[in-house]
Amino acid sequence: xxxxxxxxxxxxxxxxxxxxxxxFDVSLPGQGITVITGPSGAGKTTFLRCLAGLTxxxxxxxxxxxxxxxGDFFLPTHRRxxxxxxxxxxxxxxxxxxxxxxxxxxxxxxxxxxxRSVDMDNFIEILGIGHLMDRKPENLSGGERQxxxxxxxxxxxxxxxxxxEPLSALDQERKNEIMPYLKSLKSLDxxxxxxxxxxxxxxxxxxxxxxxxxxxxxxxxxxxxAEGRLF
Numbered sequence: 001x002x003x004x005x006x007x008x009x010x011x012x013x014x015x016x017x018x019x020x021x022x023x024f025d026v027s028l029p030g031q032g033i034t035v036i037t038g039p040s041g042a043g044k045t046t047f048l049r050c051l052a053g054l055t056x057x058x059x060x061x062x063x064x065x066x067x068x069x070x071g072d073f074f075l076p077t078h079r080r081x082x083x084x085x086x087x088x089x090x091x092x093x094x095x096x097x098x099x100x101x102x103x104x105x106x107x108x109x110x111x112x113x114x115x116r117s118v119d120m121d122n123f124i125e126i127l128g129i130g131h132l133m134d135r136k137p138e139n140l141s142g143g144e145r146q147x148x149x150x151x152x153x154x155x156x157x158x159x160x161x162x163x164x165e166p167l168s169a170l171d172q173e174r175k176n177e178i179m180p181y182l183k184s185l186k187s188l189d190x191x192x193x194x195x196x197x198x199x200x201x202x203x204x205x206x207x208x209x210x211x212x213x214x215x216x217x218x219x220x221x222x223x224x225x226a227e228g229r230l231f
Contacts, residue, residue, distance in 0.1 A: 002027050002028065002029060002030050002062075002064070003027070003028040003029075003030055003034075003051070003061075003062070003063050003064070003160065003191065003193070004026075004027050004028075004060070004061070004062045005024055005025070005026055005027075005028075005047075005050070005051060005059070005060065005061045005062075006024070006025045006059045006060045007022075007023070007024045007025075007047075007050050007057040007058065007059035007060070007061065008021075008022065008023050008024075008057060008058050008059055009021075009022045009046065009050060009055065009057040009058070010022070020043075022043045022046055022047070022057075024043075024047050024050065024057075024059075026210060028191075028193065028208065028210065029191070029207070029208055030063070030064045030191050031189075031191050032186070032191065032192070032207035032208065033185070033186060033192045033194055033205050033206055033207050033208075034191070034192065034193050034194065034206070034207065034208045034209070034210060035194045035195075035196060035201070035202050035205060035206035035208070035209050035210070036048065036193060036194070036195045036196075036210050036212060037195075037196060037197055037202060037209060037210070037211055037212070038197065038211050038212035038213060039197070039213075040197065042212040042213060043212050044165075044195045044197070044212055045164055045165070045195055047195075047212065048162050048164055048193060048195050051162065051193065052077055052080065052082055052084055052162055053068065053069070053074070053075065053076060053077040053080055054077055054084075056074070063080075063081075063159065063160055064159065064160075064191075066081075066159075068080055081157070081158055081159040081160070082158050082159065082160050082161070082162060083104075083153030083154060083156050083158035083160075083161045083162065084153060084161075084162045084164070085146070085149045085150055085153050085161070085162070085163045085164065085166050086149070086164055086166075087164055087165045087166065087168050087169050088145075088169055089137070089145040089146050089148065089149035089166075090149065091137040091145060091148055091149055091152070092137075093136065093137050093138060094136070095136070096133065096134050096135060096136055097129060097132045097133050097134070097135055097136075097137075097140070097148045097151075098133040098134065100137075100148060100149075100152045101120065101124075101133075101148075101151055101152050101155045102155075103152065104151075104152040104153065104154070104155030104156040105120070105155045105156065105157075120151075120154075120155055123151055123154045123155070124151060126181070126184050126185075126187075127147045127148075127150055127151050127181050127184075128147065128181060129144065129147050129148055129151055132144055132147075132148060141174060141177075142169060142170045142171075142174045143170060143174040143175075143177040143178040146166050146167070146170070146178055147178060147181055149166075150163075150166075150181070150185075154188075158190070159190075159191075160190070160191045160192070160193065161185075161190055161191070161192045161193070162192075162193050162195075163182075163192060163193070163194045163195065164195045165195050165196055165197075166178075166182070166194075167179075167182075167196070167198070167201060168196070179201075179204060182204075182205060183204060183205065186205075186207075194206070
């Protein structure tokens with residue numbers, strides 16, 4: 001099983017800056033954690049958003065044999081069986097953690113006629129958020145918010161999970177807090193595409209690494225770990 005994408009995207013930058021042209025042509029493994037890395041501004045988040053359908057690009061996307069985009073066909077994001085965790089978690093501030101998770105579960109029922117069962121108690125235990133269920137996001141630490149956001153994404157019964165620099169807004173103490181929970185996601189039978197630029201996160205999480213050099217330059221071919229290091 002693989003995640004195949006061949007996409008092109010061009011757009012103007014603010015203040016009449018140079019036009020950016022992105023070309024992504026890559027096949028990712030349909031299992032384990034694939035890290036997308038590269039310098040700031042290279043297009044890591046742009047690539048992830050194109051895969052998710054949040055940014056419209058031209059081309060082709062197929063996930064484990066299911067075509068999400070091809071020619072004039074474009075499956076909207078809300079119908080794609082994916083979970084997406086943003087840098088800040090993006091929890092609904094007026095809802096408790098429990099209600100945020102219930103929203104994720106409702107999304108699955110809207111998308112699928114017969115959503116597959118999911119053991120949320122297991123996910124809640126894996127992510128260590130059982131004692132947070134009645135709290136609202138304003139009463140959570142940064143690490144707790146990200147763990148709750150992960151649980152909400154998993155509650156939507158995704159076939160693939162996208163994580164966009166989930167640790168970038170956290171201080172080192174909070175990063176150390178959440179890293180074991182991210183590592184525990186390896187035990188799930190779920191492909192994960194993870195955007196970051198941290199060598200530490202690459203060392204701890206990645207099974208496969210894709211390097212994006214920048215606009216106008218192709219993706220580097222898949223790079224497997226060599227003694228735990230990418231470079």
